[in-house]
Amino acid sequence: MTDPSAINSRPFVFDTEFDVEGTVVRPSSFRPTKRAYMPAEVEALVAQGRVEAREAALGEVESIRVMALSAIGEVLGSAMPALTHIVQTHREQSVDLAMAAARVIAAAALDHLPAGPLQSALETLGQEIDAAPRLVIRAAGLNEEARTALQALCVDTGFSGVVAFREDPSLPLAAFQLEWADGRADFDPAAAADRIALALSAALAAEAGHAETLAPVPSPAGSDF
Numbered sequence: 001m002t003d004p005s006a007i008n009s010r011p012f013v014f015d016t017e018f019d020v021e022g023t024v025v026r027p028s029s030f031r032p033t034k035r036a037y038m039p040a041e042v043e044a045l046v047a048q049g050r051v052e053a054r055e056a057a058l059g060e061v062e063s064i065r066v067m068a069l070s071a072i073g074e075v076l077g078s079a080m081p082a083l084t085h086i087v088q089t090h091r092e093q094s095v096d097l098a099m100a101a102a103r104v105i106a107a108a109a110l111d112h113l114p115a116g117p118l119q120s121a122l123e124t125l126g127q128e129i130d131a132a133p134r135l136v137i138r139a140a141g142l143n144e145e146a147r148t149a150l151q152a153l154c155v156d157t158g159f160s161g162v163v164a165f166r167e168d169p170s171l172p173l174a175a176f177q178l179e180w181a182d183g184r185a186d187f188d189p190a191a192a193a194d195r196i197a198l199a200l201s202a203a204l205a206a207e208a209g210h211a212e213t214l215a216p217v218p219s220p221a222g223s224d225f
Contacts, residue, residue, distance in 0.1 A: 126157030132180035
C-alpha cells in the first residue's frame, strides 16, 4: 500500500538552476510555510481580513441593491399599462360626473332665468347688430315682460332698428335664433353641452396618447353661443 504522505512530499526537489559559472538562472519557487507570526503581524492580518470582509459585504449589498432595483423596474414596467388604464378611466369618469353635474346646474339656472343666454348674446353682438334695420328674435315662452327687457337691452347696446319677436314652440327652453340683415346666431343648451363633452373627450384622448379625429356635432348655420 502506498503511503499518501510520500506522494505529497518533495524531499529531493531542487528547482534552482545555475549556469556553468554558478550564476542563478532560475530561482526556486519553493517557499517554506510560515508557521509562527509576531503579534504585530497577527494584528495586520486581522485588519486586512476585516477590510476584505467589509469590501466583500459591501459588494454583496450593492449586488442585492442592483437586483432589487431591477426587480422594481420590471414590476413597474409591467404595471404601467394597467395604471395608465386606471388613470384614464378615472379621468373619463370624473369628466362624466362633472358634465352630469353641470347639466343639472345649468338646467336649474335656465329654469329661473330662461332669457339669460339671449341677453348675453345681445350684449356680445351689440356692435354687429347696431346698424341693422331689423332684428328678429325667435324663441319659445318669452312673455311680455321678457320682451320689454330685451328691447331695452337692444337700445342700451346701440341697436336703433326694429325688434321683431317670433314665437317658436319647437325651440327648447333658453334656446333662441337671432336674425339680422347680414348675420345670424343660434343657441341650443343641449347642443352646447354636447360640444363641451366632445371637446373634453378629445382632450382626454390626446392626453392618453391616442387622440382621434372626432366628428363635430352638427349645428345650425351662423354663430353659436
